[in-house]
Amino acid sequence: MPEPTPTVVTVRAPAKINLHLGVGPVRPDGFHPLATAYQAISLCSSVSASPSTDWSVTCTPGEGIDVAAVPLDDSNLALRAARLLAEHAGVTTPVTLHIDKGIPVAGGLAGGSADGAAALLACDTLWELDTPRSTLLDLAGQLGSDVPFGLVGGSAAGHGRGEVVTPLTDTGRYDWVVLTDPVGMSTPAVYAEFDVLHDGLVVPDPEIPSALVDALAAGDARALAGSVGNDLQPASLRLRPELAEPLQAGLDATALAALVSGSGPTCLFLCEDADHAARVADAVSSYGRAVVASGPVEGATVL
Incomplete structure (x- = not known):
């Protein structure tokens, strides 16, 4: 028998830190070219998607998290992600999203971007689209510089505005x-x-410093400590x-x-x-x- 269509899908996505954040000269479009080494860490939020009669988003805070600044209108990044995927795939069924916020807001940890990545995967699963990974990453990049890394996780290099993500070999904890x-x-x-x-x-x-890439490949925390940085x-x-x-x-x-x-x-x-x-x-x-x-x-x- 075929699998039943899910009525709710929950996706967890991690916070990101920048092991190295190299910033180049401002471009004519106002953005700065970046060369960054990302790492996903075990602070996570989750997004649940379920069918609804209208597009909406709610949010509850985890311990010690203040969500007062999280928008609950169409500017919310998770809701924007759901709408973007629906437009791309021709889906007309709205969803309601619920965010369980475990990543601090406006803290330099890409918490909103994690929500966007989680919403993309949750809606793709809910709507049974099986969207190619490369397409999801492209849509993620349209939403924001850090959203693609929310899908990739692990340790990775980020270029462009940070949205061009390439996994890095990392053998450490x-x-x-x-x-x-x-x-x-x-x-x-x-x-x-x-x-x-x-x-x-x-x-x-x-x-990205070659010493940092080598430290990750070796899983060497002390060597990594000597090569982290933030412009x-x-x-x-x-x-x-x-x-x-x-x-x-x-x-x-x-x-x-x-x-x-x-x-x-x-x-x-x-x-x-x-x-x-x-x-x-x-x-x-x-x-x-x-x-x-x-x-x-x-x-x-x-x-």
């Missing part, structure tokens, strides 16, 4: 402390500050200078590396193992909510 801040940061504002800091300077085309970090610290304190506190607590995640304000601390991460988390917990996570993990997955 890495333990991170993710220190979130209740006050988000505007990604466009951070890029604008980057441009101010580089006004009149020659900004080279970005590259946006000086701009983020100019806009939010108080972030320097937790970054230093993490290093003082023997974290292998400390850096701002993406455009911030989330701070990341690479650790030796889970026990070490717990100690570092305790040391920086006075600065915000410190969560222990590991990576790499798989991309968007049907539950």
Whole structure:
């Protein structure tokens, strides 16, 4: 007998961190070319899709997550993803989406992009489209720079605006402390500050350090610590200078590396193992909510 048509499909998608974020000179379209090394970590949100008489989206927060800034109208990225796939495939049946938010909002962790990736896969499964992977990735890239990586997961290189994603060989497991801040940061504002800091300077085309690629291939956390970086970090610290304190506190607590995640304000601390991460988390917990996570993990997955 054929499988029954599902009435609800739930997909989990991970947060992303940038192990390296190289930013090039601003282009005429206002975007900056990027060369970034992504890693998916074990902070996840899930999106459930079910047939409905109208397009809609709801959201519930996970522990310690503030979802006040998550739009529940047509600007919501998950709902935009569902509509885009429906338009592409000629589907006329609306869906209602429910987001269980486990990734902090506006924290430089691509939480909205994870929702978009999860919604694409959830609706593709619900509507039994079996859309080719390459097509889903193309649609994801139309939605936003980080959405394709939400589908790919693992560790990967990102080029263009970050939407051209190529998996990287990674044989390791890495333990991170993710220190979130209740006050988000505007990604466009951070890029604008980057441009101010580089006004009149020659900004080279970005590259992912070969040492980082080698460290991932070897699964060597200490080597990885020596090659992580973020070209946006000086701009983020100019806009939010108080972030320097937790970054230093993490290093003082023997974290292998400390850096701002993406455009911030989330701070990341690479650790030796889970026990070490717990100690570092305790040391920086006075600065915000410190969560222990590991990576790499798989991309968007049907539950």
